[in-house]
Amino acid sequence: MPSPMETFATSRDPDGSSSPSTRTRLRRRSRAGDQERIHMPNLIMIKLKGQDHEKAVNGKIMAFLKKLTDDDTIPGLHIEPMKKPLDSRARTGRVDIHLRAVLYVLEPIGDEKTYVYAGTWEHDEAIERARTKKLQINPVNGIPELIAAVPEHPAQAAPKAEAPQPAKALVSYLTTQSYFVSDLTVEFGFTADAAARAFAAVTEDDLITFADRLDTEWQSTVLYGMAMGLSISQIKESLEIPVERVEPVDVEAEDARALDQRLVDALKHPAAQMQFTFIDSDEELQRVIDGGDFGAWRVFLHPEQRRYATRSYKGPFRLTGGAGTGKTVVLIHRAKNLAAENPNSRIVLTTYTRALAENLRRDLERLDPDIPTSGSLGSAGVFVQGVDALVAAVRQIAGSGFGEAAVTVLGASAESHGIVVGNEVGWHEAVDDVDPDLPPQLRSKSFLAAEYLQIVLPNRITSKEAYFAVRRPGRGVALDRAKRAEVWTVVEQFRKNGRIRNSLTYAEVAGISAAWLAASAESGSNHYADHVLIDEAQDLTPAHWQFLRALVQVGPNDMFIADDIHQRIYGQPVVLSRLGVAVVGRSRRLTLNYRTTEQNLRYALDVLRGATFVDSENAVEGVDGYRSARLGPEPRAIVSHSETEQFKAMADQVRSWIEEGIRPETIAVLTASNNASKDVHDALDHYGIQSTVLTSAKQTGKNAVVLTMHTAKGMEFSRVLLFDISEGSFPSPWVMKGLSPEDREDAMLRERSLLYVAASRARDELVVTWKNAPSELLAS
Structure with missing residues (x-):
């Protein structure tokens, strides 16, 4: 059995399991010719707000912590205790002449000392934080927490001037939601003072503001859950706290060494791993420091995210949630965990577009550059590829068998190396060739392409009789036998033209x-x-789903699906059960947003209200229940009366952000089209502001960026300006041109989703511009 310190010195995977540490924790020092065995201190880092430092400061912090874990007796570190601290283990160390690190030193367990790093602050603030904050195990639930001092004699505080008596006493928000103070103190272990402050919040925003200021992540999460209206048992389940209340532990009865050992053990709890992480190598230390707020996802996971990333499922599992709730984070961590569990397993990580696949590949490397990857489909390791690139790889592997399989799907053979074109290419030509007896809305490219994608292809229909017999659920427009016959003549001509062009x-x-x-x-x-x-x-289209279902054998952990129907900006809705992907009973929803502020989240969600979205289980998906873990300013609208005035207002806003000290590369202007992006770039250049037009979801350079809303999918920025969300400009008239009423309704859903995607790219501040009147999608 390993000693407690050996267990402590190992690195921990997201599921809490241990693997051999990559850090060499022993070194040798020569003293008077003798070899003396010296043990290097361990390091635990805490995620705290206010630690997104400049690169130069991060370099100093890195140097300090490396010296600390190499030899904490170096005089230049200036590790100093506090005078009259709330926690006797509190220390500060010198990062530079102005900055000090806050540390908590744990008693040696075995032979090794452990430092808990609680951030770097300006000298006076660091001293105050170290003196007034305590690192302890919560006596009720056993989870570590960093809590502030409570005034010993609040009644003796200086009297305040009497405020005018309000006409009506203010009512606690939590009380209106049917919570009790004992829910916080007895069920979760909040101090009486913290509970009182939480119940002093009069509005939901007041409660979120208080929660956002807490240093302890799990406490903030409890209050976010209450803001969502979750039950006590639901909040406990999400944090993996036993539903049955744990009896308080008498921590005063333990000596310091035993208490520190319990603290080490408590740090393994999933709720603790939201905020605390063991550092086992200089490389990991560098990743944590450089990541800052933008990179916290690589290390710190909510217990729910960790559970979905590590749990085994009997079949396909679907994880849904709004923008910024961490679905992609779960997916990447799950890929890492599956690879660690079996390095010989063949793991495919895929998504809709090539650009998003590149993002996944980059994020996988950021998470851990040592994750085994695969260079080809079917090989061991993680193979990251866009879904159409996967399809092309299988087409290449199939060789002559591809043509034989085409007979099953199309009724005729097809070349394995023919041209590949978009799904809407060729329908106008087919209609012109046969001139079907159909009303204009059924002759449209959008209707025919959708009918083919949703009904004909997935059902592998190769004859008119089969088309007459097939059901058409979800298509919105009924077709009698005569209309089906006319549609089928177009389909046959479409396929014939494809064979002539040697295209698919x-x-x-x-x-x-x-x-x-x-x-x-x-x-x-x-x-x-x-x-x-x-x-x-x-x-994804139905054909994509059939392909992915056939790519992997049915069985445990075969498919893990991350989606958000509110972000569907391509194609039509799909019901998975009709395509052989059974997720009923294995579907969960993430609701806590980690990317954007509560104010920006509400704005983005309001864009969706009033529309009906049906998910991949054929159920209506609402927008209620989402909350953000961050606060910020309200989104602003800038209204102009001409195109020139709008361009100037946009440039003024971007310049203002840059002058505030916002890094230009974290500022984005999002547009509805590539032409609009070029116009915005030219306007910024005219006003003396450098910018870069992005054509793929990859941030480069040091300039502000301009990109389309579609390109921004999967990205995030500190500041976002949505440009020209004006009546008549968004949605663009060409998007709606020639659509049937049914297709127009779905196209409007996609445009609404596109605006939601764009608005949810903003982490901190969102500005929307329009000229004269706003888009109908912003009417509310």
Whole structure:
């Protein structure tokens, strides 16, 4: 059995398991010719607000902590105790002449000392924090917490001038939500003072403001849960606190060494790992320090996120949640965990677009550059690729078998190396060729392409009789036998024209590749993946789903799906059960937003209100219940009366942010089209502001960035300006041109979702501009 210190010195995976430490914790010092064995201190870091330092400061912090863990007796570190501290273990150390690190030193357990690093602050603030804050184990739930001193004699405080008596006494927000003070003190272990302050909040915003100021993450999460109206048992379940109340532990009865050992053990709790992490290598230390607020996802996970990243499921699992709730974070951590569990497993991590796949690949490397990756489909390791690139890889593997599989899907063979075109290409030509007897809305490219994608291809219809017999759920417009006959003539001509051009659509290639995979599996060939992890799944077509289902064998942990129907900006809704992906009973929702502020979140969600969204389980998905863990200013609107005035207002706002000290590369102007992005770039240049136009979801350079709302998918910025959300400009008239009423309704849903995606890219501040009148989507 390992000693307690050996256990402590190991690195911990997100599920709490241990793996051998990569840090060499022993060194040798020569003293008078003798070899003396010296043990290096351990380091635990706490995630705290206010620690997003400049790069130069991060370098100094890194140097300080490396010296500390190499030899904490170096005089230049100036590790000093506090006078009359709330916690006798509190220390500060010198980072530079102006900055000091706050530390808590734990008694040696075995032979090693441990430092808990609680941030770097200006000298006076560091001294005050170290003197007045205590690191302890909560006596009720056993989770570590960093709490502030409570005045010993609050009744003796200086009297305040009497305020005018209000006409009506203010009522606590938590009281109006049917919570009691004992819910905080008895059930969760809040101090009486902290509970009183929470119940002093009169509005929901007051409560979130108080929660945001707490130093202890799990306490903030409890209050966020109450702001959402969750039950006590739901909040406990999310934090993995036993529903049955734990009897308080008498910590005063333990000596310092035993108490420190209990603290080490308590840091393994999932709720503690939201905020505390063991550092086991200089490389990990560098990642944590450099990550700051933007990189906290790499290390600190909410217990719910950690649970979904590590738990085993009997079949496909679906994780849904709004923008910024951490679905992608869970997906990346899950890929890492699956690879660690079995390095020989074949893990496919995929998403809708190539640009988003590049983001996944980059984030996977940021999480851990040592994660085993694969260079080809079917090989061991994590293979990251966009879904259409996966389809192309299988088409290449299939060779001549691809043409045989095409007969099953299209009714005729197809070349394995033909041209691939967009799913809407060729429909106008097919309509012109056959001139069907159909009303204008059923002759439109949007209707015919959707009918083909949603009904014909996934059902592998190759004859008019089969099309007459097929059900068409969710299509919105009924087709009698005569209209189906006319539609089928267009489909046949569309396929004929494709054979003449030697071309297939992306969806056709996916459908044929799915058929080839399924046939190969039936004949005894292996599947090409053991686990398939899918991000932004709401945008996939039915043929994509058939392909991904055929890529991996049905079984435990076969498919993990992350989606948000409110972010569907491509394609039509899909019901997974109709495509062989059974997630009923294995679907959960994340509701706490980590990216944007509460104010920006409400603005983004308001864009969605009044519309009906149906998810991949064919259930209506509402927008209530989401909350943010951060606060900020209210979004602002800048109204102009001409195009020139709007460009100037936009440039003035960007310049103002830069003059405030905001890093330019974290400022983004989002537009509705590539042409608008070019115009914005030219306008910024005219007003003397450098900017970079991004055409893919990859941030580069040191300038402010300009990009379309579609390109911004999967990205986040400190400041965001949504440009020209004006009546007549957004949605763009060409988006709605020639659509049937049913297709127009769905197109408006996608445009509403696009605006929601754009608004939710802002971490800290959101500004929206328009000229004359706002878009109808901003009418509220």
